[in-house]
Amino acid sequence: MEPLRIHEGLVYPLYRANIDTDQIIPKQFLKRIERSGFGQFLFYHWRFDNDGNPREDFSLNDPKYKGASIIVAGDNFGCGSSREHAPWAVQDYGFRVIIAPSFADIFKNNCVKNGILAIPASEEQVQQIVKKAEAGNYNLTVNLEEQVVTDNEGFELHFDIPAYPKEMLLNGWDEIGVTLKYEDKITEYELAQK
Numbered sequence: 001m002e003p004l005r006i007h008e009g010l011v012y013p014l015y016r017a018n019i020d021t022d023q024i025i026p027k028q029f030l031k032r033i034e035r036s037g038f039g040q041f042l043f044y045h046w047r048f049d050n051d052g053n054p055r056e057d058f059s060l061n062d063p064k065y066k067g068a069s070i071i072v073a074g075d076n077f078g079c080g081s082s083r084e085h086a087p088w089a090v091q092d093y094g095f096r097v098i099i100a101p102s103f104a105d106i107f108k109n110n111c112v113k114n115g116i117l118a119i120p121a122s123e124e125q126v127q128q129i130v131k132k133a134e135a136g137n138y139n140l141t142v143n144l145e146e147q148v149v150t151d152n153e154g155f156e157l158h159f160d161i162p163a164y165p166k167e168m169l170l171n172g173w174d175e176i177g178v179t180l181k182y183e184d185k186i187t188e189y190e191l192a193q194k
Contacts, residue, residue, distance in 0.1 A: 001115035003172035009069030020080030039092030064136035078107025
């Protein structure tokens with residue numbers, strides 16, 4: 001995974017509460033076994049009509065959000081089933097950060113395991129970001145080391161993150177990467193067992 005230390009990106013506002021994992025990546029697209037290629041199906045039923053044509057009335061299809069890498073959303077983002085495909089789709093589409101008032105626990109944990117930073121924010125802070133992002137061309141800078149989100153207009157959002165997920169994201173480690181930090185000790189142990 002790519003380390004995430006300081007990320008600057010265009011903000012995409014998706015202010016809806018209770019966006020569940022089936023809306024993030026519908027079940028019919030869960031047949032792949034690799035982690036890549038899911039981005040094309042992100043929010044599929046919202047982005048496309050029954051014939052597979054892009055819906056003009058869904059904001060992610062608006063050219064002003066092309067290349068967005070930060071989602072700001074409503075309460076309880078990622079609820080529903082525990083499918084890890086949901087953060088795979090979010091990440092594969094190009095999003096590195098999600099800001100919302102709250103997240104489903106399993107989804108939030110799966111985000112960390114896949115290099116996505118899920119930042120909790122107050123409803124008021126989310127509303128401020130949404131309003132600016134709806135106008136388009138709104139960027140935020142996310143500094144994971146300092147645990148702060150800023151814009152160039154004086155907005156600041158300080159957030160908490162436990163040390164373990166912070167270390168994983170800063171270093172671009174998944175759980176296997178964390179285990180490999182101890183490769184010398186593992187090898188030493190294995191050799192001692194012979």
